Amino acid sequence: MAVKSAERVLKVFELLAQHPEGLTIKEISETLAFPQSSTSGLIETLFQANYLTVDFSKKYKLGPKLIPLGSIAMNCLDVAAQGLPFLKRLMEEVQETVFMAVLSDSELIYVAKINSNRSIRTTAEPGKSKPLYCTGLGKAFLTFLPIEHREKVLRDLTLKPITSKTITDKTSLKEQLDMFAKIGYAIDDEENEDGLYCLAAPIYGVECTIQAAISVAGPKERMLKNKERIVENLLHTSMGISDSIGYR
Template sequence: MSVKSAVRVLRIFELLSANKNGLSIKEISVQLGIPQSSTSELVKTLVEENYVMGKGQQHYLLGPRLIPIGHAAMESLDLAALGTEALEDLMRVVEETVFMATLVDQELVYLAKIDSNRSIRTSAYLGGKKPLYCTGLGKAYLAFMPEKEKELYLQETILQPITDGTITDKDELKRKLAHYFDQGFSIDDEENEDGLYCLAAPVFGAAGNMEAAISVAGPKQRMIKQKERIVDQLKQTAQLLSDKLGY
């Protein structure tokens, strides 16, 4: 059974985190449906303990004592460990190989690989690196990357052909990335390895930034046959992981 005052404190933290310019006691009270007198007492205690701080005109913001707590929470979130169960569930449903990767120095680094009992051979391995422009996971990053970062990446990167399917024209790649952003997932159509078709989706963290991307990969013909189902399951898993990271 939850303790009412504790729940109210948590809701105040959540509300203030979404209102960076601060809120008054009355605004907090109205938005949370808490009596103004109770709200005032809770906020007063939080201010005294430095979990909340005042900002002119009786507006309140999250306080400095929450900073080390937030950092400790972020450090304790191991992406691969956090996602293992969800990735294994995804693999069992789609019966294809599932990957998780993150971005390190403008390259894709694989954090997890969950093989199915009918997995095909692939050059991807844990800790291995791949380019962004020719992989489903990498193009998920590019599709959801801030425009300035994306432009800088494309200016500095030579789109070398890895297979006959690799996109080497930057304007074509930009069009594809815009489409991937709109549909919420990216596609690698034999662009990094012959015969391999990959669908990938972004995973977001509490700050709204991409923390990882996850994908399902397999033989093109087999993947195409169940593409709609895979996309649905992939996006659900990406949302689940984003929720776990506080997005």
């Protein structure tokens, strides 16, 4: 069931995208056949949140907050679409669940999930977010982000226990990240979900910075038994996707 207020926001964005010179509240109201009183409140809310700007003639235009959202959406589409054949092949090789995620501000957003015939149940799904500090994918970002970006993200993180194995001390987390940097991949050892063991690797783009991360996840005992083979396939796949989006 559609939500009327959300539909109106989307229609405002679509209308203003067609009018880069901007429109007044009256013009928006008349074009979209919205009541002017409710349109005024809607536009003011979007303006206060920086989704819209206004000029001296009281014409509203799309605002700066939409720029990073659009960029992230484009990256998600490009990386996920380009990586999907690689992820399917990886799943077939390791016979475990395979994920891809991107970073949005300080949030990990899943953009792809490929289940195997013996996948175990997990709460991670495309479109959902998870903490950075206790997931393999999140720790891959924390490990391989440029140092200044990494330090900023770490400063803002609050490490809350999710399982009995979640690392909640930043010094211990940083030591672990340093170790991951040396071996080239990150590990989640039941830190986000009991029984789930995850290995994750970075995807680099044309600017040689991490653009996404991929992971293989499964029951701990089974993952450890096949760890060497899984790591080899994981790193081979991450490099293949990186090459395909311009990394050299």
